[in-house]
Amino acid sequence: MRSGLCGGGAVVGERQKQPFELSFNGRLKVDFQGSRVTSDGGLLLVRELDERLGFGALIERHLTDVRGKNTQLPLTDLVRQSVYSRLAGYEDVNDAERLSQDPAFRLIGSRKIWERGAALTSRLQSFETEVLTQEKNIAGLAALNRELVGQAEAIDSPRRVVLDMDSTEIPVYGQQEQSAYNGHFESTRYHPLLLFNREGDCLAAKLRPGNIHSADGWEEFLLPEIDRQQAQSKEVAFRGDAAFAKPELYQALEERDVKYAIRLPANDNLQRNIAELLTRPVGRPSYKPVIWFKSFLYQAASWKTARRVVAKVESHFGELFPRVGFIVTNLMAESRAVVRFYNKRGTAEQWIKEGKQAVKMTRLSCHRFRVTRCGCG
Numbered sequence: 001m002r003s004g005l006c007g008g009g010a011v012v013g014e015r016q017k018q019p020f021e022l023s024f025n026g027r028l029k030v031d032f033q034g035s036r037v038t039s040d041g042g043l044l045l046v047r048e049l050d051e052r053l054g055f056g057a058l059i060e061r062h063l064t065d066v067r068g069k070n071t072q073l074p075l076t077d078l079v080r081q082s083v084y085s086r087l088a089g090y091e092d093v094n095d096a097e098r099l100s101q102d103p104a105f106r107l108i109g110s111r112k113i114w115e116r117g118a119a120l121t122s123r124l125q126s127f128e129t130e131v132l133t134q135e136k137n138i139a140g141l142a143a144l145n146r147e148l149v150g151q152a153e154a155i156d157s158p159r160r161v162v163l164d165m166d167s168t169e170i171p172v173y174g175q176q177e178q179s180a181y182n183g184h185f186e187s188t189r190y191h192p193l194l195l196f197n198r199e200g201d202c203l204a205a206k207l208r209p210g211n212i213h214s215a216d217g218w219e220e221f222l223l224p225e226i227d228r229q230q231a232q233s234k235e236v237a238f239r240g241d242a243a244f245a246k247p248e249l250y251q252a253l254e255e256r257d258v259k260y261a262i263r264l265p266a267n268d269n270l271q272r273n274i275a276e277l278l279t280r281p282v283g284r285p286s287y288k289p290v291i292w293f294k295s296f297l298y299q300a301a302s303w304k305t306a307r308r309v310v311a312k313v314e315s316h317f318g319e320l321f322p323r324v325g326f327i328v329t330n331l332m333a334e335s336r337a338v339v340r341f342y343n344k345r346g347t348a349e350q351w352i353k354e355g356k357q358a359v360k361m362t363r364l365s366c367h368r369f370r371v372t373r374c375g376c377g
Contacts, residue, residue, distance in 0.1 A: 166241065188210060
């Protein structure tokens with residue numbers, strides 16, 4: 001930027017004495033502040049939501065500052081800078097030094113930040129790798145996230161809550177602790193577990209080694225959330241893919257009067273129950289998919305009782321064999337409605353994709369598992 005005087009004598013890039021008023025509408029004014037421009041002004045709206053939901057108070061309640069008394073930046077400012085930089089698309093702390101003087105990042109913090117600027121790279125990195133990774137702070141982050149969602153739920157929450165649980169894969173960078181080869185994904189990675197409500201709020205997340213089963217640890221996530229919702233007199237329903245087709249899960253849900261729809265892996269016994277639907281229709285095939293539904297009672301060898309299974313069979317033009325899917329459920333709705341309810345589980349996969357693409361939740365490049373776990377949940 002060229003320094004010097006311009007026109008009426010104002011320094012280039014500095015604020016003019018008076019905003020420029022537009023003739024066609026006196027309520028509009030134009031103000032030039034070229035030396036104080038930010039591309040992250042949208043964070044101020046997020047900061048307003050943060051204030052209304054009491055994010056700062058939740059930080060102080062759930063996180064412990066282990067740095068001692070001789071600190072220059074408050075804990076709440078460091079947490080906000082860490083979170084907001086991800087929201088703005090900065091994947092790690094490499095941009096912290098530049099962002100420390102960014103007007104938006106200075107305004108979202110406390111008065112100390114307004115005056116001196118946000119944390120530099122070294123300070124923010126130390127905070128994320130040494131302070132947040134304390135065991136009590138990892139547990140505190142999970143509690144903070146759940147209570148923050150609870151603040152939003154208190155404003156507007158439906159009487160019926162639908163929970164979706166799913167796992168995903170996160171590629172690793174080099175020899176990261178507890179990364180492992182996963183035969184399903186055919187690569188070395190982590191395998192986190194996530195729990196969502198149907199509004200897309202992530203209620204819980206946990207980073208796990210790459211070779212762990214998709215449903216491992218479901219009790220730790222699901223049962224406390226069910227208890228929380230039922231304590232508020234809410235009806236709870238659960239959806240899960242075939243990885244969660246476990247008899248102990250069905251039993252736990254039934255004991256708590258939770259409705260569920262869970263995909264069942266196909267087997268010969270299930271297919272024998274729908275043998276009449278697997279025959280190709282006689283005559284010229286329809287260009288439109290032909291769909292049949294059937295509901296029947298089924299008891300696998302590992303089940304203590306028979307349960308309702310809903311089958312969906314689709315015949316598509318040009319395909320030799322029909323597409324078949326099975327859902328185990330305790331819903332009383334008609335078969336088509338059960339399948340429609342289950343299919344909405346796919347939105348959880350969209351929330352995961354949004355987390356990967358929008359806030360880069362898969363950017364977990366630290367070697368230590370404890371630090372990496374803090375970044376994911």
